[in-house]
Amino acid sequence: MKGGASDPMAAPTAESGPRAARAGAPVRRKGGPLAGESRWAILFLAPALLGIGLFSLVPTIGSLLISFTSWDLLAAPRWVGLANYASLLADPLFYQVAGNTVLFVILYVALDIACALGLALALNTQVRGIGLFRTAYFLPVVTSMVAVSIVWQWIYDPRYGALDALLRLFGADPVHWLSDPRFALPAIVVVSVWKSLGYDMILFLAGLQGIPLEYGEAAAVDGASGFVRFWRITLPMLGPTLLLVGILATIRAFQTFDAVYMLTQGGPRRTTEVIVYWLFQNAFTYFKLGKASALAYLLFVVLMALTLFQWSLRKRWIHQEEGA
Amino acid sequence: MLAGGKEAAPRRSPGQLGTRVLAYIVLTVGAIGFVAPFFLLITTSFMHYRQTLIYPPEWLPHPATLANYLAAFTMSPLFHYLANSVLVALCTVTGQLLTGAMAGYAFARLKFRGRNVVFFIVLTTMMVPVQVNLVPLFALVAQLGWVDTYRALIVPDLAGAFGVFLFRQWFLNLPKELEDAARVDGCSPWQFFWRIAIPTAAPAIATLGIFQFLASWNTFLWPLVVTNSDSMRTLPVGLAAIQASMHETTNWPLLMAATTVAIVPAVAVFLALQRYFLKGLMEGAVKG
Numbered sequence: 001m002k003g004g005a006s007d008p009m010a011a012p013t014a015e016s017g018p019r020a021a022r023a024g025a026p027v028r029r030k031g032g033p034l035a036g037e038s039r040w041a042i043l044f045l046a047p048a049l050l051g052i053g054l055f056s057l058v059p060t061i062g063s064l065l066i067s068f069t070s071w072d073l074l075a076a077p078r079w080v081g082l083a084n085y086a087s088l089l090a091d092p093l094f095y096q097v098a099g100n101t102v103l104f105v106i107l108y109v110a111l112d113i114a115c116a117l118g119l120a121l122a123l124n125t126q127v128r129g130i131g132l133f134r135t136a137y138f139l140p141v142v143t144s145m146v147a148v149s150i151v152w153q154w155i156y157d158p159r160y161g162a163l164d165a166l167l168r169l170f171g172a173d174p175v176h177w178l179s180d181p182r183f184a185l186p187a188i189v190v191v192s193v194w195k196s197l198g199y200d201m202i203l204f205l206a207g208l209q210g211i212p213l214e215y216g217e218a219a220a221v222d223g224a225s226g227f228v229r230f231w232r233i234t235l236p237m238l239g240p241t242l243l244l245v246g247i248l249a250t251i252r253a254f255q256t257f258d259a260v261y262m263l264t265q266g267g268p269r270r271t272t273e274v275i276v277y278w279l280f281q282n283a284f285t286y287f288k289l290g291k292a293s294a295l296a297y298l299l300f301v302v303l304m305a306l307t308l309f310q311w312s313l314r315k316r317w318i319h320q321e322e323g324a
Numbered sequence: 325m326l327a328g329g330k331e332a333a334p335r336r337s338p339g340q341l342g343t344r345v346l347a348y349i350v351l352t353v354g355a356i357g358f359v360a361p362f363f364l365l366i367t368t369s370f371m372h373y374r375q376t377l378i379y380p381p382e383w384l385p386h387p388a389t390l391a392n393y394l395a396a397f398t399m400s401p402l403f404h405y406l407a408n409s410v411l412v413a414l415c416t417v418t419g420q421l422l423t424g425a426m427a428g429y430a431f432a433r434l435k436f437r438g439r440n441v442v443f444f445i446v447l448t449t450m451m452v453p454v455q456v457n458l459v460p461l462f463a464l465v466a467q468l469g470w471v472d473t474y475r476a477l478i479v480p481d482l483a484g485a486f487g488v489f490l491f492r493q494w495f496l497n498l499p500k501e502l503e504d505a506a507r508v509d510g511c512s513p514w515q516f517f518w519r520i521a522i523p524t525a526a527p528a529i530a531t532l533g534i535f536q537f538l539a540s541w542n543t544f545l546w547p548l549v550v551t552n553s554d555s556m557r558t559l560p561v562g563l564a565a566i567q568a569s570m571h572e573t574t575n576w577p578l579l580m581a582a583t584t585v586a587i588v589p590a591v592a593v594f595l596a597l598q599r600y601f602l603k604g605l606m607e608g609a610v611k612g
Contacts, residue, residue, distance in 0.1 A: 038436035040513040048427035049442070051419075051483025055461060056449040062460030073463065119354050122347035135598065136355045139362065142594040142601075144542035146560040147583045150567060151365045154576050162364055165381045194358070202602065226343055255453055258544045262564060276455050283459050284549060293459050300456045307451045 063300075067293035077290070084294035093270075093278075100185065101275045105253040107189045112249050113242070116197050120204035121230075134205075137198035145195060149262035152191045153178070156263075178263055181271045188259050188272055195259075196252060200245045207241030208234070240313065247310040251303055275299055365587075369393070369580035376576045392581035401554040402582050405562030410589075412477045412558055413540040419482030420536045421529060427483075428491020429517050433503065443492070450485040454545065462549055476550040477558065481540065487532050490604070494528040495521060531604035534597045541590050559586040 067084055071077035088094045119137065123130055140148060155162045156177040164174040177187040211234065219229050235242075257276040260266060266273035266281070275295065283292035368376065369392055370385040396402045430436075431443050461480060470476040498521060506516045544560040551557050557565060566582055567574070594601060 037434050037513070041430045041434040041436040041439075044426040044430035044434065044513070044517070045442070048423040048483040048488055049446075051423060051480075052446055052449055052485060052488075055464075055480040055483075056452065056457060056485070057445070059457035059460035059464065060449070060452050062463070063456050066460060066463075073466070115354075118350060122350040122354075125344050125347040127344065127347055127351060133351050133355055135595070136358050138594070138598075139591060140358065142538055142542075142590050143587050144544065144560045144590070146542075146544050146563050147587050148361075150563060150579060150583050151361045153567075154368065154574075154580065155361060155364065157574075157576075160376055160379065160381055160576075162360075162381065168380070194361070198358075251453075255455060257455070258560075261544075261548075262567075279455060279458075280545070280549075283462075289459050289463070296456045296459065300453065303453050304451055 063293045063296055066289055067297050069290045071289040072287040073289060074287075080290065084290045085298075088291065088294055088298070096270060097273050097275055097278045100271065100273055101254065101256075104185060104189060104256060104272075104274055105250055107186060108192055108253040108256075109246060109249045111189060112193045112197060112200055113246060115193060116200035116245065117204050117238075117242075119197070119201045120208055121234075123201070123205055124208040134198075134202070137201055139198070140195045141198045143195070145258035146262055148191060148195050149259050152187075152194075153263055156187060179268050181268045184264050184268055184272050188256075188263055191259050191263070192253070192256060196249070200249060203245050203248075204238070204241055207238050211237045243313055244310065247306050247313075251306050251310075254299065254303060365580050365584060368577055369584050371577045373575055373577055392577040393585070395578055396582040396585065400566050400578075400582065401557070401562065402566075402585060404555060405557050405559045406585065408474075408477075408555075408557060408562075409541060409559040409586075411474065413537050415474075415478045416481040416540045417533050417536045419478070420484055420487045421532060423483035424487025424532055425491045425522065425525065425529070426517070427488040428493075429495050429513075429521055431488065431492040432495035433498065433521070434513060443488075446485045446488055450489070458545065458549065461546075465550060471550055472552050472556050474556070477547055477556070480546075481536075484536075486535070490532050491525065491528055494525050498524065527600060527603075530597055530600040534593060534601045535604055537593055538590055538601075 066077065068079060068081055069077035070080045070083070123133060127133075158164055158174050158176045158179075163177070168174065175183060177183050215233050215237070216229050219233055224232065255276055256274050257280065260272050260274055260277045261280075264272040266277050276299070279292050279295045279299070282288045282295065364383075367383060367385055370388040370390070371382075372385075372387075372389055372391070375382060375386065427446075431439060465471060465476045465480070468475075470479070502520055503516065506520060511519070542560060543558075544564075547558045547561045548564070551561060554562070554565070563579075563582060563586055567579060570579070
């Protein structure tokens with residue numbers, strides 16, 4: 001009856017002209033909204049709208065306004081127009097931070113997708129104990145990044161840590177994982193992937209389970225090897241999931257903060273100084289709130305583009321499913 | 325569909341057997357990689373400090389001791405952090421459930437002007453990353469004089485678009501006949517909501533409850549920004565403070581004991597409500 005019910009995003013967009021259409025629906029017509037129904041609606045909506053409005057909507061608009069000011073939180077904000085954006089774009093450090101962030105995102109997304117897909121493929125072979133494996137991989141997802149970082153800092157400890165102890169077994173020299181400019185960023189990537197891998201694996205698993213088994217079996221009868229079947233059948237059919245996971249992982253990677261704060265604080269030699277960490281420092285260490293807000297909005301534009309892209313994909317994907 | 329495929333297929337070809345062996349190897353190596361850090365966390369938490377300074381490292385506590393847990397609770401404000409985390413999580417879960425269910429019900433079942441526009445605006449706030457709102461939110465909370473109070477930790481998190489969205493989806497599927505019958509009986513929307521809609525919504529309540537609990541329990545950036553005294557810190561910020569206070573000579577067993585205390589409630593809640601969490605996760609990512 002309600003076409004939009006299963007597709008949340010269709011509802012708002014499909015709404016442009018449908019007051020009349022709905023009025024024509026025979027089921028619910030007994031003289032418009034019931035007496036007092038909109039008054040009830042106000043009562044039901046007030047708490048949520050107040051909270052979301054005051055603590056989400058207002059700050060989002062406020063962030064944009066603050067980005068046009070010079071403000072240290074003590075004196076009154078001073079309007080400076082686009083000066084914050086201009087000085088960011090003229091700052092070599094901005095490009096270094098952006099470069100670190102992009103490098104982090106690329107390494108993270110690549111490693112995350114490779115591992116999550118590999119594990120999901122293995123889980124999808126109808127092995128026994130699937131629930132147990134799934135739970136094991138999922139534990140880090142529900143653990144706070146701060147706790148995870150502390151454990152990994154112990155693992156990475158160059159004197160007594162487990163990782164270097166393992167390496168020494170193979171005769172390798174100890175590595176100062178978190179204080180060596182060559183290894184610090186990759187070390188944080190590994191921790192981040194370890195933390196979120198289980199989530200993406202579940203998404204891949206759902207995608208894999210949506211592929212009809214008959215396809216692979218028909219190809220197997222035709223003599224296609226497992227490898228060929230993976231490239232020719234599984235991977236193309238997994239396309240939408242791959243894109244979805246890729247975008248979600250990218251968004252997540254751009255927002256990295258906790259691990260950097262806990263493990264390296266942007267060092268060594270600013271090699272792990274990523275955008276949100278720099279934003280945090282500008283806002284709460286240097287009290288340059290205007291500059292921090294400009295940074296936040298640049299990040300926002302990138303993430304919003306990614307999110308809109310993902311929403312449009314998801315919409316298309318659901319329509320495909322419904323059509324099938 | 326899976327069962328149907330199985331029937332039709334020949335039981336197991338040699339190629340499939342190889343694949344399965346490979347699958348088990350990948351999964352086992354993976355599982356070890358995922359469990360090992362937790363193993364290290366737990367074992368280290370039962371070690372004496374001296375044992376962590378031995379080379380080559382020893383993997384099992386010998387002799388095992390509870391001293392680190394005792395020390396974590398007596399010598400650091402761990403108990404205070406734990407109590408704060410519990411309080412903040414309980415308040416925000418309750419708040420999100422109430423505001424989300426009420427607003428979700430209104431968007432799904434009540435008719436009012438501008439319903440879809442308002443719902444769309446609510447949805448757009450889901451798109452905004454928390455970091456974008458961080459500075460103005462802090463300025464607002466500072467203006468209200470809430471810095472380093474429970475209000476700063478709780479009030480901004482009492483309502484959220486995800487909860488509204490989740491409950492709207494749920495209540496859209498309520499059979500209309502229920503509503504009609506209730507109307508005939510002279511039930512107000514308020515009575516209908518509490519007596520009929522809410523009792524059917526247990527799965528949605530569980531899903532949002534566990535989501536908000538874990539989000540609240542694990543969140544770091546916001547409490548880091550708005551708290552500055554031990555009496556207000558939640559566990560993640562508190563752990564960071566304990567770690568920072570150790571400087572060069574980290575007492576790993578003590579830190580591991582405190583970290584274990586911080587992790588256990590989240591893991592327990594997850595294990596108990598896993599089903600709802602995974603379901604909500606799929607809805608959030610794939611359909612929602």
